[in-house]
Amino acid sequence: MFTRIASFFLCWILVAGCQTTPGIDEATLFFNDIAFPSTWNADPVAGIATADANYAGKSIRRWEQPIAIFVGGEKPEGAQAKIDQTFQDAADVTGIRYAFVEDREKANFQIDFDNLDKYVVNTVQHVRCYTRPTSSNGRMESAIVRIGLKDNYAVEHCIVHEILHGLGLGHAHNLPSAVNYRMALERMSKWDRAALQLIYDSRFRGGMTRKDALPMARQMLKTIIEPKQRSDR
Numbered sequence: 001m002f003t004r005i006a007s008f009f010l011c012w013i014l015v016a017g018c019q020t021t022p023g024i025d026e027a028t029l030f031f032n033d034i035a036f037p038s039t040w041n042a043d044p045v046a047g048i049a050t051a052d053a054n055y056a057g058k059s060i061r062r063w064e065q066p067i068a069i070f071v072g073g074e075k076p077e078g079a080q081a082k083i084d085q086t087f088q089d090a091a092d093v094t095g096i097r098y099a100f101v102e103d104r105e106k107a108n109f110q111i112d113f114d115n116l117d118k119y120v121v122n123t124v125q126h127v128r129c130y131t132r133p134t135s136s137n138g139r140m141e142s143a144i145v146r147i148g149l150k151d152n153y154a155v156e157h158c159i160v161h162e163i164l165h166g167l168g169l170g171h172a173h174n175l176p177s178a179v180n181y182r183m184a185l186e187r188m189s190k191w192d193r194a195a196l197q198l199i200y201d202s203r204f205r206g207g208m209t210r211k212d213a214l215p216m217a218r219q220m221l222k223t224i225i226e227p228k229q230r231s232d233r
Contacts, residue, residue, distance in 0.1 A: 009040040027194065028218045034195045035060055035217070036210045037170030059208045061133070061168040063140045067098040068106055073113030076149060079187045082159045083111060086188070090167055092191045094200035108142045109166055111159075116122050129158035131165035138207025140168055156186040164192060168199055194224055 034073040036058040062143065071083060087098050101107050118126045133140060143166030147158045160178040169192070172180040176189045188196075198217050 010124045025220060027221045030172055030191055031195055031217050034169050034172045035199055038179040059138045059154040060199055060204055060208045060213055061135045061138050061140055062206045063096055064206050067109045068101045069098060070101055070107030070111045071111045075113055076155055082156050086160050086163045089188055090196055093197045113147050113149055128154045129161045129162050133166055159185045197224060
């Protein structure tokens with residue numbers, strides 16, 4: 001009996017799809033991973049993590065103040081255009097306000113390019129690019145993005161990937177996404193746009209917990225995606 005109850009609870013918490021529309025299940029699981037990672041920029045959310053009572057308290061992180069962007073370092077050709085386009089694409093679906101500034105001290109979102117192959121983060125991880133976001137009560141306060149230039153093919157992907165982290169997204173694992181490590185997308189996917197649209201919807205707020213937000217997200221996803229069209233466009 002206990003096993004049956006536990007299995008039902010885990011099925012619900014993972015949004016794995018107990019007698020529901022597969023398209024909506026996939027989209028909701030995607031939102032679950034991207035909005036409520038078990039740790040910031042973490043690996044896929046494990047079942048054991050979702051069963052932890054603390055996981056229910058994971059909350060949405062988003063900007064609720066204007067973003068002032070400073071871009072430093074030796075920008076490769078096309079980098080500024082890619083940054084401009086990514087922020088504009090995000091603004092189109094979120095309504096965020098942003099502007100570029102020339103003074104680093106006035107920026108709360110910094111993007112720097114370095115003549116490096118990889119960075120060492122968390123002592124043991126070697127990465128081509130990374131983001132250090134800070135937030136308080138779910139409200140984003142700053143983001144520092146670093147992008148290495150020696151791996152040329154990854155630069156455009158890194159720009160989009162890290163900006164999305166800086167806007168409050170974690171990592172995706174089950175659908176096409178610029179923050180899915182298995183896919184080196186160089187632009188936001190329709191799933192990324194859907195996630196941003198939800199996170200920045202006026203019905204949500206920074207700091208809103210997974211327990212409160214995920215059921216709402218599931219219902220809202222039904223109105224902004226087409227479940228039968230799963231291919232990225």
